Amino acid sequence: MSKLPKIAWIGLGIMGSPMAENLIKAGYDVTGFTLEQDKLDRLAKNGGTAAASVAEAVRDADVVITMVPADPQVKAVILGEDGVLTHARRGATVIDMSSITPQTSVAVAEAAAALDKDLSVLDAPVSGGEAGAIEAVLSIMVGGEQAVFDRSKPILDALGKTVILCGPHGSGQTVKAANQLIVAVNIQACAEAVVFLEKSGVDLDAALDVLAGGLAGSTVLARKKDNFKKRDFQPGFRIDLHHKDMGIVSDAARSVGAALPVGAVVANLVASLRAQGDGGLDHSALLRGVERLSGVPSQG
Secondary structure (H helix, E strand, C coil), X not given: CCCCCCEEEECCCCXXXXXXXXXXXXXXXXXXXXXXXXXXXXXXXXXXXXXXCHHHHHCCCCEEEECCCCHHHHXXXXXCCCCHHHHCCCXXXXXXXXXXXXHHHHHHHHHHHCCCCCCEEEECCEECHHHHXXXXXXXXXXXXXXXXXXXXXXXXXXXXXXXXXXXXXXXXXXXXXXXXXXXXXXXXXXXXXXXXXXXXXXXXXHHHHHXXXXXXXXXXXXXXXXXHHHCCCCCCCEHHHHHHHHHHHHHHHHHHCCCCHHHHHHHHHHHHHHHHHHCCCEHHHHHHHHHXXXXXXXXX
């Protein structure tokens, strides 16, 4: 019988499913719950246990991990009347890996502390997209107490390559907001370069290869250049979610008096793309917005 902690996983979407499966591969006993039956079937097929509710998933778990889209879902799933904090057993650790506001992460930690159930909480949002989730090479930015982080790190190490405690509760979300700012600006710059190169008649494959080898190279370019070249915008990370994240970083920056002049422009470009019906596409679809502004017929 495994001595590893039992894990409950709530939220089996584009990121959550492969992440839960990586824990199963690492030897953990994973019970999952999500709203889509096909995702539960996938978990069971890959060696996990499907639960019929949050309560059923978490009742025997040592560690509960949540990976849901945004603040409303976190509040419902963790803080709700029939949520994780209500049903988690005494002494459990709750790790929220969703990307939400720092304030909500702090509220979750405070609510857990108020219950007198000896619950521990970490906020641990991730970066790396679907590919990083599948390959277990995510960057995981964590907020919480050092002792909780230390005992949870083996679990996080099964999901990511870079796992760092960034400070107290909410700090992981603050760093994630900065991450999303950098990623959005980078994707926008790459998209503008692609349109510029193509309109100039340059061989795009050759151009992107040489750019990737110099100072312009980045993880964003490496991960997204095939999306750009093939106009393949199947969602690894949806525009809808990046729009939400740009709202988070904009609000957080305003609250601390940090100016985001370029970030504000890119936030508006993301919002514009979403308003034009592209919210369900991958964030590399920012290329479509540049094409429209440049009078280029959309190819994807």
